[in-house]
Amino acid sequence: MHLQELLRQLPSVDEILLQEEIQELVISSQRTLVVESIRQAIGELREAILEKRIVGGDLTEQAVKRTLEITAAKEKFNFRPVINGTGIVLHTNLGRAVLSEKAREAVQKIAGSYNNLEFDLERGQRGSRYSHVVSLLQKLTGCEDAMVVNNNAAAVLLVLDTLARDKEVIVSRGQLVEIGGSFRVPEVMEASGAKLVEVGTTNKTYVGDYAKAINENTGALLKVHTSNYRIVGFTHDATTAELVELGREKQIPVVEDLGSGLLVDLRCFGITDEPTVQQLLEEGVDIITFSGDKLLGGPQGGIIVGKKEYIDRMKRNPLTRALRVDKLTLAALEATLRDYLDPKQVLLSNPTLRMLITPAEHLYKGAEKLKTALNEVLPKATINVEQDYSQAGGGSLPLTNIPTYVVTIDLGSISEKLFAAKLRKGDPAVLVRVSQGKIIIDLRTLLPGEINQLVKACREAYKAVQEG
Ligand SMILES: *Cc1c(COP(=O)(O)O)cnc(C)c1O
Numbered sequence: 001m002h003l004q005e006l007l008r009q010l011p012s013v014d015e016i017l018l019q020e021e022i023q024e025l026v027i028s029s030q031r032t033l034v035v036e037s038i039r040q041a042i043g044e045l046r047e048a049i050l051e052k053r054i055v056g057g058d059l060t061e062q063a064v065k066r067t068l069e070i071t072a073a074k075e076k077f078n079f080r081p082v083i084n085g086t087g088i089v090l091h092t093n094l095g096r097a098v099l100s101e102k103a104r105e106a107v108q109k110i111a112g113s114y115n116n117l118e119f120d121l122e123r124g125q126r127g128s129r130y131s132h133v134v135s136l137l138q139k140l141t142g143c144e145d146a147m148v149v150n151n152n153a154a155a156v157l158l159v160l161d162t163l164a165r166d167k168e169v170i171v172s173r174g175q176l177v178e179i180g181g182s183f184r185v186p187e188v189m190e191a192s193g194a195k196l197v198e199v200g201t202t203n204k205t206y207v208g209d210y211a212k213a214i215n216e217n218t219g220a221l222l223k224v225h226t227s228n229y230r231i232v233g234f235t236h237d238a239t240t241a242e243l244v245e246l247g248r249e250k251q252i253p254v255v256e257d258l259g260s261g262l263l264v265d266l267r268c269f270g271i272t273d274e275p276t277v278q279q280l281l282e283e284g285v286d287i288i289t290f291s292g293d294k295l296l297g298g299p300q301g302g303i304i305v306g307k308k309e310y311i312d313r314m315k316r317n318p319l320t321r322a323l324r325v326d327k328l329t330l331a332a333l334e335a336t337l338r339d340y341l342d343p344k345q346v347l348l349s350n351p352t353l354r355m356l357i358t359p360a361e362h363l364y365k366g367a368e369k370l371k372t373a374l375n376e377v378l379p380k381a382t383i384n385v386e387q388d389y390s391q392a393g394g395g396s397l398p399l400t401n402i403p404t405y406v407v408t409i410d411l412g413s414i415s416e417k418l419f420a421a422k423l424r425k426g427d428p429a430v431l432v433r434v435s436q437g438k439i440i441i442d443l444r445t446l447l448p449g450e451i452n453q454l455v456k457a458c459r460e461a462y463k464a465v466q467e468g
Contacts, residue, residue: 087442090394155302164219261290297352
């Protein structure tokens with residue numbers, strides 16, 4: 001057929017709009033979006049004709065097919081759920097902690113109505129947004145007072161700015177850490193206006209090193225939990241108790257950036273190298289900061305607990321307004337903390353804690369189920385259940401390897417990298433580990449009900465790989 005003839009046969013937007021499938025689409029989607037998609041589909045067809053990639057066929061049918069595809073792609077949310085098959089429980093790029101059922105319900109309730117965010121319903125006057133979580137934090141950690149800001153980096157910034165603006169903060173060289181995503185302790189300190197005074201060496205710092213550095217301009221002694229790495233071997237660190245004693249003697253506040261914020265003792269589950277917030281407060285630390293979405297298993301947030309006199313000063317700091325936490329976070333945080341009131345139940349209701357302590361044996365059945373189902377949809381692949389290790393992630397528990405079960409998929413002549421890419425771009429998106437030519441799916445981080453979705457995603461990815 002002649003080029004001109006084909007171009008004349010190109011349907012108009014109105015003609016496509018009249019097609020039955022498109023009429024249905026207009027009802028289920030938005031008209032303007034569909035029209036935009038039709039224009040794009042026709043444009044693509046015109047280009048294909050001019051480039052002689054199309055030399056005949058039913059152009060209307062092709063335009064309808066493309067319109068459906070383009071609209072579906074446009075309707076897909078940019079920000080959407082991902083199935084985490086990596087075995088990294090707190091994956092910062094995947095949104096860290098999954099919220100508990102109670103926390104999700106709380107968010108939904110508060111999001112859809114007015115609320116008492118800053119209104120004291122008892123007294124009928126303006127209230128504080130922190131009031132919703134302070135008594136819970138007092139009960140759970142034994143703190144005098146508490147407040148919450150946007151994240152732990154903000155918490156550290158606020159604490160230093162409040163206690164040590166234009167003053168010196170003493171910190172061990174072994175704790176000048178970077179926590180990924182460019183959170184570097186020295187840089188945050190600089191931003192706060194506190195002057196960093198480094199003491200000791202990378203591997204050894206004694207309480208005497210802090211004592212020697214103290215002068216009339218010292219604003220705080222800071223201990224930073226080296227969340228994402230450990231210095232092992234020939235090492236020494238001043239203990240929290242030693243710093244507290246020194247701080248008392250010199251009347252200088254002791255601040256600990258704890259990072260993770262564990263509220264339950266997990267030693268009997270093999271998680272041994274992480275102090276709880278309660279322990280440190282009991283030892284006398286004046287101010288502790290930690291994240292809401294690491295081991296606590298709640299929403300993103302920076303929780304500050306400790307002495308009331310210092311927290312009162314932080315609440316009055318103008319920076320607080322810029323760092324403040326929103327109502328949805330507070331809703332999720334209150335619910336997450338309420339779960340902790342029952343220290344046994346929280347190990348099941350909090351998804352992060354549950355994933356961290358689930359024994360490998362409990363994952364075996366799920367792994368076998370996944371293997372059987374995958375054998376059906378990937379008949380040519382070699383699929384096995386193997387023992388492996390999961391990670392806490394999110395800069396928490398760097399030395400804790402958690403034994404787990406994984407399903408490994410060897411796709412033979414099909415590239416595992418290509419398959420993983422198709423899984424990633426699928427709907428729902430799936431992230432897996434790729435190692436030594438195999439796809440590795442860790443059962444630990446799969447949520448209830450995700451095995452079936454995962455199997456479907458693998459079938460689609462396999463189809464997509466074969467279509468090229
Ligand atoms: C993770 C971490 C931070 C940063 O916390 P965010 O909540 O991600 O801002 C700061 N300090 C330590 C020790 C951490 O582990």
